[in-house]
Amino acid sequence: MPTTDPLSADTTEGDQEVPDVVERIALPASPDGAGVLIVMNKDAGTAVVRADPRPLIAERLPRAVVRELEQGETVADAVAEAMAGQDPPRVIGAYGGDGTIAQTAHVALERDLPVLALPGGTFNHFARAAGIDSVEIAIDALQAGEGVAATVGELAAGGRTSTVLNAASIGIYPDFVAERSRRRRRLGKWVAGAVAIWRELRRGEAIDIVIAGKRARVWSVFASIGRNTPGQVATMQRRTLSDDVLDVRVLHARGSRVQAVAALSFGRRTRAVLRALRLLPPASDIEHITATEITVSVQARAGSATFYVHDGELERRPAVGPDGRYTLTCRILPRALRVYAPREVPPPEQG
Template sequence: MVRVVGSTVSRAGAQARFLARLALLFVLAAVVALLAVSGIGGLLILPVGVAGLAVTAAGIWWVLSRRGVVRVAAALLALAAPAGVVVLYAWANLWPAALTSVLLLAAAVACMRAALGRVRPHGRSHAIRATEGVRPRNPVLIMNPKSGGGKVGRFGLVEKAEEFGARVVLLDTTVETDVAEIARQAVAGGADLLGVAGGDGTQARVAQVAADHGLPFLVISAGTRNHFALDLGLDRDDPARCLDALTDGEELRVDLGMVDGRAFVNTVSFGVYAQIVQRPEYRDAKADTALAALPDLLLGYSGSALDARTDDTRLETPQAVLVSNNPYARPEPMTAGGRRPRLDGGTLGVVAVRVTTAAQAADVALRGSRADALHVLTTPRITLDSEAETVPVAVDGEALRLPTPVTCTIRPRALRVLVPRHRPGTMKATQPVDWRAILTIALGRTTS
């Protein structure tokens, strides 16, 4: 048995070395492609592309932070910069070299991640460990008939849930309803599972009741964006498939974020975005409302200044802070994208940004999380304060005002989520590109 394990480890190491060396070969080939197709002039492809990206980012910054003629001119600049790069590549016949180089570098990155996956096998499978789910006898599902443009009715969720033996509570959307109180009443009536067909904000409120009572929780992806369902691997195109968990499910233990005693399953936003969503006109005219408000908010002429602190970090006057229930793979949540590789890491993700000039905007576009204006960190607790008595907060997309200071924490593995055994969107964790580790592997040395 020892020889078999050793042979397996040795084979994985050999594969990692081969892939690491292949990755370096692809990188070298990309450089050669630039030189071979266009000579020394081919090396201009990179600086020209970088310059185009920087000018585009600066133009976008001026669009967001200025009004009137300056905004129009900046929009034209942001559009003209990438077009100019393409025209220059075509005029100088550089586009074949650029395309070849991009493809070779993409192949290099794929080989790097595969090599790291051989020596760090934990990165190749979904991070949340599933256990056998217990079939509920008295499940209660709360459904919002208006959520997601009427997905509850469109997919026949009420009828299908009742076929599985669930009791369905349809929310009356004409009046303000306390879904947490409905969930507590269901628990008092003997519910042994709570579920929600609705948006992430509704999911969070019922999830908190389920966690407090130690009950399993069922997510039905009937919201608009369904970020929580996405990271659980659930089918967002057919929410009815989520109901399969009632008869053939498995259980995931995931973390629950908390902001001043209120649960969140995805994110809490402070600063610019949170202030914009407070405006009553935002729901009907999101883009126009944001463009009208952003110049004053970004340049500090309106809104309340924030300070944020963790146990070992202080962030002074960020324009926007996004706190997530576990960190995202990249700081894409600031633009409403991205996924979380795991939901049971026991830590909050924090992305804070403070951009006041076009140069800083360009730096963020070029260097990402390494830019001085962008802070990406993890922490079990973060507190945000302001001179104002209350600050606007967006909790899973819902607009609130909370008294300062506001503290975000996390409850590790507090929520029992019952999910279908077969989930189409289960995420495979990918290894981040680590050049130093690749060089180490390629040289035949060990890496951690």
């Protein structure tokens, strides 16, 4: 039976202290962008209005190599091509959202290179946690050679590994993301999201899992990097770069589908309104597990695709075994990722 290495388990909504000591490190400085490869996701941040960063990059980092991803091309493809050249990069940068930065982090860890995270997505959860609120701030840190050692996660699924920067999830949230993705090109992100929410309110399904050695029927499971906001299920915004544990939130399928969908909210104001309307699930339905590594066995749904999500990226489930189940394992990689960040990293946001 799948196992976990729990440090503690908590089913209450009590406060959790979060370490805020950031491990600052010196990184190679590049005043003009020499030795820097910047991969750009041209579809990043299409749901928000944002200035094109290329003129700023050209002005401040004229020697950087900027590579825009083509349709179907991955960060790993672009980096492999650059590394095979005569002047391989010493820093891997990426302009995009959490998914693009997570792909970049995975390649950087494999090649033992530092990451330059240029926020260009809709939410930029990881960049914000690192104090990188703009492309300008990221470039400042690169030119000064300032950085931090950030704790990240490694997610293993069917022989494939991914790097998790903020959180990974199974259950109705991946179903929501899959439905939104199917409609996004035609309707736009926000309208497609509204349609996906309506779909989950009508047809969202609970899943059967084994976690921490116990069988459970749940609406969703979120595994956050570092201890997160008490009482919250959707822990997509990490609170610190230096907490070397997974904070797992299990929403048991005891309440209604409406409560399950409402629990996906992660904004403080939104949660306050939903709590006032009594739409959020009770604290007794949310199980907390704090661990350095955790394995979840999931019963695949007959006749339907099953997905999981990390950092906003939708992934298809691995192949199922003879018992009709597949397994996901997430473990902490303490202070493993070297990332450029300003000297003053803000304290973690309160949920």
